[in-house]
Amino acid sequence: MSSTKGLEGITATQSQISSIIDDKLTYVGYDIDDLTENCSFEEVVYLLWNLKLPNEEELASFKAELAEEMAVPQGIIDHLKSYDLSSVHPMAAVRTAVSMLGLYDNEADEMTEEANRRKALRLQAKISTIVTAFGRIRNGEEPVSPKKELSFAANFLYMLNGKEPEDIEVEAFNKALVLHADHELNASTFTSRVCVATLSDVYSGVTAAIGALKGPLHGGANERVMKMLSEIGEEDNAIPYIKEKFANKEKVMGMGHRVYENGDPRAKHLRDMSRQLTSITGESKWYNMSVKIEEFIKEEKGLPANVDFYSASVYHSLGIEHDLFTPIFAVSRVSGWLAHILEQYSNNRLIRPRAEYVGPDKQTFVHLEERS
Numbered sequence: 423m424s425s426t427k428g429l430e431g432i433t434a435t436q437s438q439i440s441s442i443i444d445d446k447l448t449y450v451g452y453d454i455d456d457l458t459e460n461c462s463f464e465e466v467v468y469l470l471w472n473l474k475l476p477n478e479e480e481l482a483s484f485k486a487e488l489a490e491e492m493a494v495p496q497g498i499i500d501h502l503k504s505y506d507l508s509s510v511h512p513m514a515a516v517r518t519a520v521s522m523l524g525l526y527d528n529e530a531d532e533m534t535e536e537a538n539r540r541k542a543l544r545l546q547a548k549i550s551t552i553v554t555a556f557g558r559i560r561n562g563e564e565p566v567s568p569k570k571e572l573s574f575a576a577n578f579l580y581m582l583n584g585k586e587p588e589d590i591e592v593e594a595f596n597k598a599l600v601l602h603a604d605h606e607l608n609a610s611t612f613t614s615r616v617c618v619a620t621l622s623d624v625y626s627g628v629t630a631a632i633g634a635l636k637g638p639l640h641g642g643a644n645e646r647v648m649k650m651l652s653e654i655g656e657e658d659n660a661i662p663y664i665k666e667k668f669a670n671k672e673k674v675m676g677m678g679h680r681v682y683e684n685g686d687p688r689a690k691h692l693r694d695m696s697r698q699l700t701s702i703t704g705e706s707k708w709y710n711m712s713v714k715i716e717e718f719i720k721e722e723k724g725l726p727a728n729v730d731f732y733s734a735s736v737y738h739s740l741g742i743e744h745d746l747f748t749p750i751f752a753v754s755r756v757s758g759w760l761a762h763i764l765e766q767y768s769n770n771r772l773i774r775p776r777a778e779y780v781g782p783d784k785q786t787f788v789h790l791e792e793r794s
């Protein structure tokens with residue numbers, strides 16, 4: 423028996439949700455470029471969960487259902503208020519709060535497809551409220567209730583900042599949500615499928631996935647990209663900084679990808695948004711610095727920028743605190759996790775691979791009192 427480190431290149435399941443073939447990303451067969459340019463995030467969530475784009479009537483009722491579910495139980499708000507949030511990473515708080523949602527849902531362990539779809543809707547709606555409530559509570563502000571007439575993207579920014587966002591902000595944020603919604607069998611999605619393949623519940627699957635997304639090799643990279651750009655400070659420092667990283671054999675966050683060879687098709691959209699937004703905020707240096715780094719690493723190592731690279735300067739330009747970048751990834755990706763969870767339930771088999779044993783063999787047992 424031989425093993426493949428990191429399961430690279432292993433096809434672990436079949437899925438109808440999204441695909442990456444020859445560096446091209448599609449959701450249910452639709453090119454990511456078309457969806458990003460033309461769709462609201464709600465349309466994309468509907469697509470992922472129903473494997474078809476909604477018509478106008480279906481979209482209107484889906485939006486209304488989502489808006490109806492956005493309030494979170496007061497117990498969760500009280501829980502967030504009971505901590506010293508200054509030292510808590512938001513991803514830890516979101517992971518715990520999402521797990522708590524299951525305690526308030528009397529359908530949590532109801533396993534019919536209808537009940538699981540209802541829970542999916544609740545989770546998708548409430549995670550946005552949880553992340554924004556966290557962002558406000560830790561700054562000593564009261565959470566802001568969602569407005570039913572706003573889109574999902576607009577509501578997020580409204581609940582976070584307490585004022586209605588500009589159109590250009592909503593457009594950029596909506597695109598970012600669409601771009602992050604699903605990505606085949608990435609680490610967090612795989613985690614969610616492994617979890618629910620034991621026939622555990624939806625809340626457990628999403629909580630597990632948030633834990634996987636938190637790590638710096640996955641969703642946690644976007645926050646660290648902004649930390650890096652801030653450390654670099656000025657454009658002229660960018661290349662010497664990266665050279666030093668290479669000399670120390672450190673990874674550059676937001677660069678490289680397990681699946682894409684020539685480039686992540688989501689990066690160009692985020693690059694464009696970064697250029698546009700940083701020029702509006704008068705901080706083009708973040709964009710210029712990012713381009714220099716991307717070009718240098720492409721040339722030196724052949725590594726492409728991934729989705730986390732330019733999302734950092736996009737979210738920064740929207741005035742979002744840096745440690746909320748990964749929770750925002752979760753607000754979008756929960757749509758993909760839920761699609762995969764529903765797909766897993768619909769044709770389930772326990773996921774249980776093997777490990778190649780490489781430990782010691784044929785050991786002679788020694789009783790406790792005789793061991794040195």
Ligand SMILES: CC(=O)SCCNC(=O)CCNC(=O)[C@H](O)C(C)(C)COP(=O)(O)OP(=O)(O)OC[C@H]1O[C@@H](n2cnc3c(N)ncnc32)[C@H](O)[C@@H]1OP(=O)(O)O
Nearest residue numbers: 638639640641643672673674675676677678679680728730
């Ligand atoms: C939403 C997302 O999850 S996108 C990914 C977000 N993560 C990041 O941006 C973190 C930085 N990137 C990485 O760590 C990696 O590129 C990953 C985790 C994304 C993919 O990793 P893998 O396919 O496992 O590649 P692996 O880590 O084995 O790297 C292969 C080689 O490329 C190098 N490499 C890969 N990524 C980078 C990087 N970002 N910076 C510098 N070198 C890198 C490795 O050092 C290794 O070199 P070696 O063969 O000389 O030892």
Ligand SMILES: O=C([O-])CC(=O)C(=O)O
Nearest residue numbers: 605607608609680728729
């Ligand atoms: O697919 C991956 O390995 C990581 C990624 O880009 C994502 O989850 O969006």
